[in-house]
Amino acid sequence: MTQSFSSALLDNFLGNAPDWYKKTIVLFLIINPIIYFAAGDAGPTIAGWALILEFIFTLAMALKCYPLQPGGLLAIEALFIGLTSPSTVYHEIQANLEVILLLVFMVAGIYFMKNLLLFVFTKILLGVRSKVVLSLMFSAVAAVLSAFLDALTVTAVVISVGVGFYGIYHKVASGKKFHHDHDHSDDDQVDELNREDLENFRSFLRSLLMHAAVGTALGGVCTLVGEPQNLLIAGRANWEFFEFFIRMAPITLPVFVAGLITCAVLEKIKILGYGQELPEKVRGVMEDFAEAEDEKRTKKDIASLWVQGFTAVWLVIALGLHIAPVGLIGLSVIVLCTSFTGVIDEHSIGKAFEEALPFTALLTVFFAIVAVIADNGLFTPIITEVLKMEGTTQIAMFYLANGFLSMVSDNVFVATVYINEVAKAALDGTISRDTFDMLAVAINTGTNIPSVATPNGQAAFLFLLTSALAPLIRLSYGRMVIMAFPYTIVMSLVGLAMVYITLEPATEKMYEKGWIKHHNLETLCDSVGGSWENDKCKLDEKKKAGGH
Structure with a gap:
């Protein structure tokens, strides 16, 4: 026909x-x-x-x-x-260039450290039999690393480990040996007797990955360098690293504890896709794999692991000290790893970029959607209504409004819009400088905590959803939303309670103790690119609008 x-x-x-x-x-x-x-x-x-x-x-x-x-x-x-217009889209891309460079180079850099990561995490997986303890480890370690490094980098590590684990068992479940080539995306060759264990293993990996993903949000909100919008907000408010941490602590520390408790409870009560133990057959395969790798490991392989280990140390130090943009540090990881492990032909290097570049392109498309929001002022009515409120109610509503909008948009963009609007309100005399500082806390926590509700709320979640691992373990958008739901409710409500009840008195106590200081409007004027003349901040319209 x-x-x-x-x-x-x-x-x-x-x-x-x-x-x-x-x-x-x-x-x-x-x-x-x-x-x-x-x-x-x-x-x-x-x-x-x-x-x-x-x-x-x-x-x-x-x-x-x-x-x-x-x-x-x-x-x-x-x-x-x-x-929207091409110029606005380009502006959004420029504003997020560091994130794009991070995806292009850092994720590729992690690819060249996968043997070390698989070695270390296999030992952890086989050494810790309690699923609750293992889940808490994944969540807590992801949180600590995200607080000082970068959530996307941490997510890239977790994805790399997940793909490694899944590929090992899928190969054996398909009747092949560890050294055989294999396509782990094809289930047709999986033995019928192994299919139930494969499904249980997928469930096990999904829960670990979700715990780790939420962990990146728990840690990312705490420090000036944890998320891109944190740095932006701190720059506007003229806060240094310690002051940022202290101001956020009344909200972030209780939320961190609540997040870990939620992690443990979910694994105990085994609901919404959590609680699956590592199947014994899979554990046996992983143990056999570890033994086989130990037996066949040559001096060259050991030298390669040492190089990857030293590169990992360099990565942590470089990111911790922020000696360069994250993407450039990722490029240095590629150079170091490939130079000393014998990977020097362009085709072998090119494989490392296959994972990140589709997501980089998708994120650029996302910036076009953000440009539509910016050019049409879609969030402006909400901002206007919240600014009309007063006192703790206003601060709490800023937290909720930022949280809601971050669920459907980019939390970096939401934070940018809100902090610029609040800065203008302070400079216009609508709110005091001390109120501005508390609203900045509400904006930061609002964009970081409730945004775990959806993959588009957090870049790390979106990266996980669109990674090569997600379809392998059947991690869909809907499943991510369902699995994140208990975290969203608990973390958001604890955060809201802390903002409403403790933020103002805790801030006053910090002033009394001398842990933080009162800032004046002149420093705020400087942070938005203005000049202080005759007690008034002179800003041109483009700077007032934050570049939009």
């Missing part, structure tokens, strides 16, 4: 995605211009929010179709109909 041109075009469109999904994306592309041009003055606002929901849909269906293509089509259409 001769296939019609339209049928062939539909077959090619978005590849193997289901037909209903393809038709849904086409429907989105048709209705967006209609909304934009037919809804009059409200067109850009309605079409902008529609675009956000459509993009979230593409993320939710990531296992049906990688979000880059449908999300990219939506972003291109947004540019053509005028929801």
Whole structure:
């Protein structure tokens, strides 16, 4: 039978995605211009929010179709109909260049350390039999590392370890030996007797990865360097490292403890996908693998592990001291690891970039969606209403508003918009400088804590969702939301309670103890690029708008 041109075009469109999904994306592309041009003055606002929901849909269906293509089509259409401009998209990319460099180089750098990571984490996996203890270790270590390093780097490490573990058992479950080549994405060769253990192992890995992902949020909110928006907020408020930590502590430390308790409870009561133990058959395979690796390890292999170990030390020191942007440190890891382990041909090096570059492209598309939010002021009404409030209610509402918007947007963008608006309010005399500082705490904790609810709320979660590991262990958008739900509720409510009840009195106590100091408006003026003249901050309109 001769296939019609339209049928062939539909077959090619978005590849193997289901037909209903393809038709849904086409429907989105048709209705967006209609909304934009037919809804009059409200067109850009309605079409902008529609675009956000459509993009979230593409993320939710990531296992049906990688979000880059449908999300990219939506972003291109947004540019053509005028929801945003190439210059605004480019501005968002410039503002997030460090994150892009991190993905391009750091994730590739971690690839060249995978043998060391697999060696270390295999020992931990086999040495710790309690799932509760193992889960707490993954969460706590991810939190501590994220507080001083970077959440995406930590997530890249966890993903690399997860892929390694999964590949080992999948190969054996398919009837092959450790040294055989194998495609661990193909389940057709898995022996029927091993399928139940494989499903249980997937559940085991999913829970560990979610604990670790939440751990990156628990630690990332605590310090000036934990997340990109932390550095931005600290820069606006003129806080140093210690002052940032102390100001956040009344909220972040109780949330950290609550997060670890939630981790332990979830593993104990075994709900929402948690509690799966490591199957004994899988443990046996991992033990055999460890023994086989120990037996065949040559002097050359040992030397390679030592090089990777020294590179890991360099990585921690370089990131901890922040001697350069994270992406450049990642590039140094690539150079060091490949130079001393014999990986010098371009094809071998190129494999390291396969994991990160699709996500880098997706994140760039995401910045186009963020540009739509910026150009159409989609968050402005919410900001205006919150600024009308007063006292602890205002501070608590800032926490909630930032949390909600970070669930559907980029938390770095939300923090940027809010901190700039609050800075303008302080300079206009609407709020005091001390109130600005407490609102800055609410903005930071709001963008970091409730945003664990969805993968698009945290870059580390989105990276995990779109990684090569997610489809292997059946970790979908919906499953991530469900597994994050108890964490979201507990952490968000504890954070809200601390903001509402303890932030103001704790801050006053810190002033009395001399742990933090009162800042004046002049330093705030300097932080937003203004000049202090005649007791008034002179800002040009572009700087007032934060570059948008």
